[in-house]
Amino acid sequence: MINLPNCLTPSETARGMADNFKALRLQAGFKRSTLARKAGVSEASLKRFETTGMVSLQNLLLLALAVDRLSEFSDLFALAPASTLAELRAQTAAKIPKRGRR
Template identity: 40%
Template sequence: MLPVELQSPKEIAGTIARRARALRLHRAWTQQETAERAGVTLASYRRFERTGSISLDRLLRVAVALGAYGGLEQLFAPPPAASLAEMARLEASESRKRGRRRDAKP
C-alpha cells in the first residue's frame, strides 16, 4: 500500500472504507446494526463500504459508532512550533484572518 501522501482522494476513501468494514466485522456487527448505531441509513453505510463515498457528517457518525474517532482532532491541526520564538509568533497571529477582498467590477 502506498503512503497516504501518494494516494489519490479516492484511494484514501477506499482505504478508510476497508478499515471501517474490518472494524465492523471485528465487532461482529452487521451493516444494519452499524448503520443504526451511527444514525445513518443502511443504504448510505453500504455505499460507503462499497465505494468509500460518504458525507463528512456521516463519516464522523460511523467513526464514533465504531470507536475509531481518535486522531480526528489532528486532521487540520497547526504544525508544531520549532522554537519558543515561533510559538510566540503563532500565538500572536491566532486572531481571525480574512482573505483579501476583491474590488467589484462594474
C-alpha cells in the same frame, strides 16, 4: 507499485478508509444493519461508504462515533505545533485572518 501515504489520491484515500472501516466493523462483529442503526445512518449509506468510499462528512463522523473513533478526527486540521521558542512566539503573536484573500 509502492504507494506512499502522501502520494495517494483523494479517491484512493477514501477507498482505503472505507476498507479499514469495514474491517473494523467486521472485527467488532457488527452487521451493517446493526451498526447503521447504532450510528443513526441508513444502511444504504453505510453500504455505499464501504463499497465506494463515498459518504457525507456528517455520516462519516456518526459512523466514527459508533465505533469509538471520533477522537481521531479532532486533530485532522490542527496547526503544526511550534518546534522552537521563536516559532511559538510567532504563532501566538500572529493574527489568524477571518477569511482568505484569494
